[in-house]
């Protein structure tokens with residue numbers, strides 16, 4: 001499952017998570033984001049319990065988007081103990097995403 | 106989306122056409138994307154002597170033979186340029202601007218592009234460099250954007266970006282006259298490098314430098330790994346095995362885009378192998 005996250009609860013959710021956290025930065029006007037979201041949803045089900053998945057709408061949450069200097073979307077970031085440990089930009093097929101995430105789990 | 110094709114073929118050169126006829130013979134529901142002249146390289150060839158069975162033929166004559174052949178088999182070419190192919194797992198989403206096609210398998214037969222990436226272009230991709238201005242423009246609201254345009258279509262994107270950006274520069278990579286909004290600043294100069302630290306900071310030209318937050322590089326054709334995100338390349342070509350399979354399940358490739366030699370018969374042969382393996386893949390799933 002992928003949950004919505006907002007500016008207000010961002011740092012708390014990232015820092016207090018017991019597992020790695022994956023955040024999908026997206027917006028409603030972004031075509032590749034629309035394609036990526038069902039793929040991330042599938043990955044989140046397959047890795048359930050091993051990582052926590054969030055999505056953040058960059059239009060509605062400009063503070064976080066600016067903080068992480070999002071210059072292109074979709075951008076997916078992986079956080080561990082509150083620190084960003086990995087990121088990729090643009091669409092990726094499911095296997096590629098899983099491979100990338102499994103390194104951090 | 107109701108209509109999902111069995112196989113989508115991208116490219117109408119000898120590799121793509123050979124794939125199309127072989128998939129059609131196997132009764133698959135196909136769609137092939139390309140251009141009305143089939144292949145720019147085909148019509149440019151003055152004389153071809155190594156196409157078995159058709160000695161001493163010109164490129165244009167060979168193109169006509171190809172055209173008859175596919176038309177006789179009831180194959181229509183869809184004259185559209187594909188922007189992105191999304192590997193969704195069970196199927197592929199094939200995007201032409203806002204429109205989306207779906208297919209169970211894909212054959213890439215896009216030929217090879219000679220224009221090289223600019224210095225810094227790949228390094229800063231996703232960190233200020235992008236290939237789709239209309240996609241990412243809202244992120245540059247109130248900022249400075251530079252567009253490096255390789256064709257007329259890039260001008261419309263520049264005008265759109267200009268509505269949101271604080272300042273828009275346009276660097277044309279061609280000579281024709283431009284159709285740009287007044288406040289887009291035109292810079293006719295040679296691009297030396299896109300540079301910066303963590304992200305893009307400036308475009309260095311032969312005679313000056315432009316400070317910028319973002320750079321869009323808008324070209325005619327897209328590198329295969331940008332066309333299909335997640336596709337693995339090797340030495341500038343798509344990596345395939347002997348069955349013309351790429352690293353992505355259900356995605357095959359054939360012709361110049363998979364490597365040398367760059368020849369018609371090799372392209373046609375690989376297109377056939379790709380089609381037969383795509384048929385096998387579809388029947389199995």
Ligand SMILES: Cc1cc2nc3c(=O)[nH]c(=O)nc-3n(C[C@H](O)[C@H](O)[C@H](O)COP(=O)(O)OP(=O)(O)OC[C@H]3O[C@@H](n4cnc5c(N)ncnc54)[C@H](O)[C@@H]3O)c2cc1C
Pocket residue numbers: 115116117118119120121138139140143144145146147149150151152153154155185186187188214215216217326327332359360361362366367368369370372
């Ligand atoms: C002047 C010249 C002479 C040559 N002479 C010979 C010769 O005598 N003998 C020989 O064997 N070979 C010759 N070649 C080489 C030959 O032309 C190529 O090897 C052959 O055309 C490769 O076929 P292909 O199908 O892989 O790609 P191409 O023929 O390059 O076709 C690719 C097609 O894909 C389309 N395409 C690309 N991207 C997209 C997209 N995103 N969406 C939709 N469509 C897309 C292109 O528009 C094009 O129609 C010559 C080449 C040139 C330039």
